Amino acid sequence: MFLVTPTTVLNPVALETRHIPRQFLGRSMLIPWRGVSLAVILRLVFEIEMLRYITSLLPFVAAALVWPDKAIVIAQAPLLMFMVIYAVEMRFLRLTPAARDALLEPGEADRVLDLLRVRAVSILSRIAAGRGLTDGSLHLVVEQSDMFRVAPLTLVSVQSEDGPQVLRLDPGEEALIRDTLFQPPLTEHALHRITLAQDEQIRDVAFDPRNLSAHARLAALMGQG
Template identity: 50%
Template sequence: MQKAPSHFAAWARGATSDGMSMFILSPETVWNPKALETGSVPRKVLHRIAFLPKGGGAAMVARVIFENEPLRCFIALSPFVAAMFIWRDLALPISQAPVAMIIVIGFFEMKVLRLSPDKRKALMTEDDAARILDTLSYRARRVLTRLAAHRGQTSGEIMLVVEQSELAHITPLTLVSVQTREGKPRILPLDDTERGLIADGLFDAEFSERDLHAANLREDIYLRSVTFDARGVSGHARLAALLDAPAPQEATA
């Protein structure tokens, strides 16, 4: 299997790694947290929820906006718009060519931004894809163990949900969230430390977002979730979380 180049730098508050687009999704990392409310988990976000990212800068905002299909249609049709401005006498005939516009949009969406089934299967072998998904499962459980220990959670299930864009020829957009069906199904809030645990523990140079994206493209599945029972947190993990916790500040007179 040919591994895509990986460059990873963790952003604790939910942003991008160098050359990638990972966003840690929680009520604290979006401007419109009510949009994340859900009645079931794992919650699919892309193409269903319009969220406004706080972190990641202009590059992340632009990448999220590009998932908007009407915008991509406008980009595909921009040559027609330009032609109408250049050749004004042909503006009316150009604007009345819906078949040509549909063909251009279809080509842009299916050939430029996506891969055919044969090309998706050729990205890697089935065994390679299975190994990548096993790695995701292992790392997700490790992250969830640390999260549960950090929270002091001793019961209930939490799940790490990783969703990627289905667009192939563009920087992968990866949304990572922690969700639960305990009580009211919801996307959990995450503090700076918890977002840091995800950013540091999920992807790196050995296992990148592009690796997972290639496996997802091959399987044509873009939403992955790993569930963890907090009762499985070891005493060692709880002790480590306690030692890593910031010392309480003494009250000043």
């Protein structure tokens, strides 16, 4: 999981938004700064389309080096190159509609998404209470890559309608999300199965601070004290 907040990226300008939910994959180049493992960084690099295209075409480069007398012929085969890229991107890294339909057990998506909503509302309510918010809905936005056969890439951010903006989270809020959002039976892999099956990369759970109970606000104040 990559927790996206202005303090975890080197280019916070990439987080600017005019609408919510703000989508990042395929639209913005995020440069991780802290709180991200090497595996996640490599997975972010793999998300760059141009690098994947170049990697798919490496066999043509190798063939040109092995058979230099055929290099010109190989370089003049754009249709074959396109077919290779298409096969890798659409057949190897992504599921066909039939495969999507067969991916989930009956009721699996409802169970996982219900648990995601419950945990997201709990997280957002605690953030809202801790900040003393009274208006401006908060959104927990979970975005996942639609690629198959590679490790899931999950971007999580808290976005506010007050701005709108991607919130700058304090260490306690970051720890809250890391410690509570993805715990069995709700895992990144479980959610990724649903992302692939439903072909839907964004999950957006909203919470209105006006619905926060007085008890929750008092508990937040006592916790800060």
